[in-house]
Amino acid sequence: MKKIAFFLLLLSSSIYAKDYNVLTFGAKGDGETIDTQAVQRAIDLCSGEGGGRVIIPAGKKVMIGTIYLKDFVTLYLENGAVLLGSPNYADYTTDTHKNTYKNEPHMDRCLIFARDAKSFSIEGKGTIDANGHPKNFTKEKGGRPMMLRFMNCNDISVRDVTLINPAAWTSAWLYCNEIVVDGIKIISRVNHNGDGLDFDGCTNVRVSNSSFDTSDDSICLQTSRPDKPCKDITITNCVFTSKWAAMRFGLASRGDFESVTVSNCTFHDILDSGLKIQMNEGGTMKNMIFSNIVMKNVPRPIFMTFCQQRAGVDSPEQLAPMKAMQGFIFENIIVDNRELDKNSVLFLTGMPNHYIQDIQLKNIQITVSGGGTKGDAALKNIKEFTLETLGDWWPEFSKVGTLPASGIYARHIDGLFIENVSVNTISKDERLPIVFDDVLNSEIESVFLNRKKQ
Numbered sequence: 001m002k003k004i005a006f007f008l009l010l011l012s013s014s015i016y017a018k019d020y021n022v023l024t025f026g027a028k029g030d031g032e033t034i035d036t037q038a039v040q041r042a043i044d045l046c047s048g049e050g051g052g053r054v055i056i057p058a059g060k061k062v063m064i065g066t067i068y069l070k071d072f073v074t075l076y077l078e079n080g081a082v083l084l085g086s087p088n089y090a091d092y093t094t095d096t097h098k099n100t101y102k103n104e105p106h107m108d109r110c111l112i113f114a115r116d117a118k119s120f121s122i123e124g125k126g127t128i129d130a131n132g133h134p135k136n137f138t139k140e141k142g143g144r145p146m147m148l149r150f151m152n153c154n155d156i157s158v159r160d161v162t163l164i165n166p167a168a169w170t171s172a173w174l175y176c177n178e179i180v181v182d183g184i185k186i187i188s189r190v191n192h193n194g195d196g197l198d199f200d201g202c203t204n205v206r207v208s209n210s211s212f213d214t215s216d217d218s219i220c221l222q223t224s225r226p227d228k229p230c231k232d233i234t235i236t237n238c239v240f241t242s243k244w245a246a247m248r249f250g251l252a253s254r255g256d257f258e259s260v261t262v263s264n265c266t267f268h269d270i271l272d273s274g275l276k277i278q279m280n281e282g283g284t285m286k287n288m289i290f291s292n293i294v295m296k297n298v299p300r301p302i303f304m305t306f307c308q309q310r311a312g313v314d315s316p317e318q319l320a321p322m323k324a325m326q327g328f329i330f331e332n333i334i335v336d337n338r339e340l341d342k343n344s345v346l347f348l349t350g351m352p353n354h355y356i357q358d359i360q361l362k363n364i365q366i367t368v369s370g371g372g373t374k375g376d377a378a379l380k381n382i383k384e385f386t387l388e389t390l391g392d393w394w395p396e397f398s399k400v401g402t403l404p405a406s407g408i409y410a411r412h413i414d415g416l417f418i419e420n421v422s423v424n425t426i427s428k429d430e431r432l433p434i435v436f437d438d439v440l441n442s443e444i445e446s447v448f449l450n451r452k453k454q
Helices: 002-016 036-048
Strands: 019-021 030-034 052-056 061-064 073-077 082-085 110-115 118-123 127-129 146-151 154-159 162-164 171-174 177-182 185-188 197-200 203-208 211-214 219-223 230-236 239-242 245-253 257-270 273-279 284-296 302-306 324-337 346-349 356-368 405-425 432-449
Touching: 019 036, 036 052, 036 061, 036 073, 073 082, 197 230, 219 230, 219 257, 239 245, 245 257, 245 284, 257 273, 273 284, 273 324, 302 324, 302 356, 346 356
Parallel strands: 019 052, 030 061, 052 073, 061 082, 073 118, 082 127, 110 146, 118 154, 127 162, 146 171, 154 177, 162 185, 171 197, 177 203, 185 211, 197 219, 203 230, 211 239, 219 245, 230 257, 239 257, 245 273, 257 284, 273 302, 284 324, 302 346, 324 356, 346 405, 356 405, 405 432
Antiparallel strands: none
16 A cells, blocks of 8 residues: 555656646745746746646736746646736847837837747636736837747647737747647737737648737738748637738738638728738738638728838848739628728739739628719729838828729739629619729629629
């Protein structure tokens, strides 16, 4: 019996040895004391001993500056636990890489960082509160740290946690591979540029069962390096509301984008665009499917642009040549924009002699407020997204304005196939439901305006 008891004791010790409670390492967990060193000691020992869970215990509020995640560590936030960002900008270190967009060095620092790490995760029902309120962080006060930044990492998962109140982006994933994000909630409204998940040059990414309430784009795919593509990405079963776009693909687009699927998602109360797909820095984009999506109060449900503009801080001053943007399917989509104004159009545009190729729009139901005038219907020479139009800014709808269509406006497209599209206008609209300008190789089948076949 003594031998059995001793064996059970050893077994129990070996199990619990894999949990590293930050209180054991000196953390106070009172929401006032800076516990950075205690949390980092737990992470370092956990990784050094082969891995396990670093525990942020329930009922505690553990305040930290920058911490560094490492190999085989699970940062585990128990239900009711809060990992709280310090309100002091000086507690955020300067060796956490940088924000990759031009003119934004005030977003270089971050709360949780990992570089060249493998097989780590953030899990649990607890909350990471970055404490990013303007009273703590502004550009003028020194900067606005991001919450999470992971660089050159492999095999990462973030599950079940709630991420709130970043001073800037919630997360930046740079050149990472094998990513799972599942069952999380992001609320990032307290400061500016509150992106949700930004995947830059990442591969094998799965995002599912999550909700987003953001002050900027909820999910971004981007490529700041020409040698780091963004590919093999699935996004499913998510809910989005945003002060800007629900999903943006591109803008920072020096590398290629390929093999992306988005399915079974709902968007509501988006102030800019639903699916914002933009190439302008010399990469190629191809093979994307968007299906089974419901949008309510989402101006520009689909906004596609192909042009030239410099976005990245490391991008050459000379604009990159336009290569290719091709192979998109949008199907089984319901758009209800009856509460918005007349500028709620699907807008797809390339540039003269630089066409977006091979787009299918199938089984799409669009409800809009109407209100387009005869003058709107007669609009010609809609502004192109040239540098003369853009200046130093991005290709945004505001640079163009009202379009001569009530449902879909397509320009500079080669291969556009529309099937079973219904446009309903609540009030009278003098514009046609679908307008083409310089569209090659197109076919339209089964289009309805106010339930009448056109």
